[in-house]
Amino acid sequence: MKAIVESVAWDNAKSSGANIGAKGSRAYFESAAVSLWSVKRTNPDWEALLVTNTEVPSDVRDILDGFGAIVIHQPFEKFSFPFDVPWHLAYYKLCAVDSVLSSESYQYVCMLDTDTWVRGSLEELYASSRGGVSMIDLHAPLADRDRRAMETDLKHIGIEKPECFLPFYGGELLCGGVSELRLVLDACSYVHRKMVSHGYVSKRGDEFLLYASTALGSLPTVVSANGYATRCWTGRYYSVPRWEDLAILHLPAEKVYSFPRAFKKLNHMGQIDPAWFERSCGLRQSRRPVSPLWMAKRSLDKVLKR
16 A cells, blocks of 8 residues: 655644744644545545644644544654754654554555645656655755765764765655665664764754765655656745646745645645646746747847857
């Protein structure tokens, strides 16, 4: 059986996402309800699981029960730190995956962040990642600020970076079979223990565990999920790759904007119009510019053959 896993953790003593602030766990629960609803709409044969360490709001629970999502209660025991770190609660997703794998109920598991929108079938993603795991490659350049920061983090916990160029994987999607995902969790657990023993804080959250595991060569075969999923920045700056034919969109800025609006529609109407949701997120169709100035320039280019 195949399952989509999303997670919500809350602890007032642990740091949450940067764009959540004082909103509490409510924003995560609402986005998880919308995201898992989109999973069941497009992939009805997949189990939709929500793993949490806290109480689910009653209205959210009613919606989850309505479309057949399964709620699993799991304390934040693994991948937690004895001291607070940035994005502390984001590490709970690995604890959630571990609990699902330990149940031995599923042969294939796909972990998604709660601010993801599933638009199509996940069967091709499932087929492509068999024998390995799938993640989104962020294609960060060598000069990327976060990459440079993580290379410094590696030195602080005694991990030597290899000379080769390392992929930089995002933490919003992790899919694979049970044995392959176990290898990922074991690798991340090793890095986590080194962080704890050194008392060292990385500001990149769970993505640093993946980066360090890549540096150690501890990950199983990684298949790029970029042909099926992408990260779309729709907030203060707009940076969206071609998205129309992809099955999964990660929409970090919309957790506090479009996802709450979509939750209200889901609560009152029992469904969400996908086209409305994507417009609400500000997603624009990938097409050539149509401004008169651009068209005049292109016409001149053709005349001058340049």
